[in-house]
Amino acid sequence: MTTEFPKSLVLVGAGKMGGAMLEGWIASGLQGSAVTIIDPLPSAEMSDYCAKHGIAVNPAAGSLAAPDVLVLGIKPQMLDAAAPTLAPLAGESTLVLSxxxxxxxANLKDRLPKARAFVRAMPNLPASVGRGISGAVANSEVSARQKAIADTLLKGVGRVEWVDREVLIDAVTGVSGSGPAYVFYLVECLAKAGEAEGLPPELALRLARATVEGAGELLFKSDLSAATLRQNVTSPGGTTAAGLHILMADAGLEPLIAGTVRAARRRAAELSG
Ligand SMILES: NC(=O)c1ccc[n+]([C@@H]2O[C@H](COP(=O)([O-])OP(=O)(O)OC[C@H]3O[C@@H](n4cnc5c(N)ncnc54)[C@H](OP(=O)(O)O)[C@@H]3O)[C@@H](O)[C@H]2O)c1
Structure with missing residues (x-):
């Protein structure tokens, strides 16, 4: 898809994720003068950042025309409270990126009745270091240009995978949205296991953390699949094979991760409304 920035963008909620996205857009070429943020209490860092880049913050109610793109970065539970402020900003030709x-x-359309074009995306925490991955879905009213704009905006903080059915966003949430926490927990488990085998706790933590960092970097840089990378470090009868024998047993990691992702996917579905 081509890189395409909107002429005007309003970001509602410039917290952790909204703020990371904003910084990604500006770094990748969006002019600050095209952006307005609405956030009742932006952090001091965010206020300084906006001042530095000529980004308007909290203009007077009613002074803002419906923008090309309205990005919703608030907490889901804030949507109802924010809806009366947002509805006039979501015009007929505004792309709403949530x-x-x-x-x-459907939930968004209920609250923003004039808007027709919606993209729903699920980024993840590594967006804060520019290495996120977002799953995204567009409704049928989204034009090719609007989709290219949404793609550009989401790529400001990493990669984008488009899905064609909205229900798949819940599965995306279960895999990549919640996934970073699973990986952090893996580090905790690996460190505890090292400790149980006699390593000093701090050393076990350093080893576990650096292992996941390094393995992640290798996945990032290598063209090989995860399975090939695993096979390449597993000599028959060796130490890694002995460990993987436990991890890959019938009741090992695969069913555990399947249950983990299913629980997160179901919870994502329950949270809609
Ligand atoms: N963080 C992640 O890894 C992640 C991953 C995927 C998706 N998301 C989604 O991203 C969204 C934001 O999450 P977050 O972690 O960035 O939360 P966050 O840091 O709390 O950011 C939300 C921001 O919205 C502001 N806000 C609250 N009410 C508002 C209103 N009525 N109008 C405008 N701004 C308002 C908050 O201000 P106050 O702090 O003053 O309340 C805060 O600055 C959530 O919907 C979440 O589902 C987050």
Whole structure:
């Protein structure tokens, strides 16, 4: 898809994820003068950042025309409270780009009745270091140009995978949205296991953390599949094979991860409304 920035963008909720996205857009070429943020209490860092880049913050109510793109970066539970402020900003030709976990396009349309074009996306925490991955879905009213704009905006913080059915966003949430926490927990488990085998706790933590960092970097840089990378470090009868024998047993990691992702996917579906 071509890189395409909107002429005007309003970001509602410039917290952790909204703020990371904003910084990604500006770094990748969006002019600050095209952006307005609405956030009742932006952090001091965010206020300084906006001042530095000529980004308007909290203009007077009613002074803002409906923008090309309205990005929703508030917490899902804030949507109802924010809806009266947002509805006039979501005009007929505005693309609404939402990253609200669990809120469906139908939920958004209920609150923003004039808008027709909606993209619902699920980014993840590594967006804060520019290495996120977002799953995204567009409704049928989204034009090719609007989809290219949404793609550009989401790529400001990493990669984008488009899905064609909205229900798949819940599965995306279960895999990549919640996934970073699973990986952090893996580090905790690996460190505890090292400790149980006699390593000093701090050393076990450093080893576990650096292992996941390094393996992640290798996945990032290598063209090989995860399975090939695993096979390449597993000599028959060796130490890794002995460990993997436990991890890959019938009741090992695969069913555990399947249950983990299913629980997160179901919870994402429950949260819609
Ligand atoms: N963080 C992640 O890894 C992640 C991943 C995927 C999706 N998301 C989604 O991203 C969204 C934001 O999450 P977050 O972690 O960035 O939360 P956050 O840091 O709390 O950011 C939300 C921001 O919205 C502001 N806000 C609250 N009410 C508002 C209103 N009525 N109008 C405008 N702004 C308002 C908050 O201000 P106050 O702090 O003053 O309340 C805060 O600055 C959520 O919907 C979440 O589902 C987050």
């Amino acid at each position: 990253i609200l976990a669990g809120k469906t396009i």
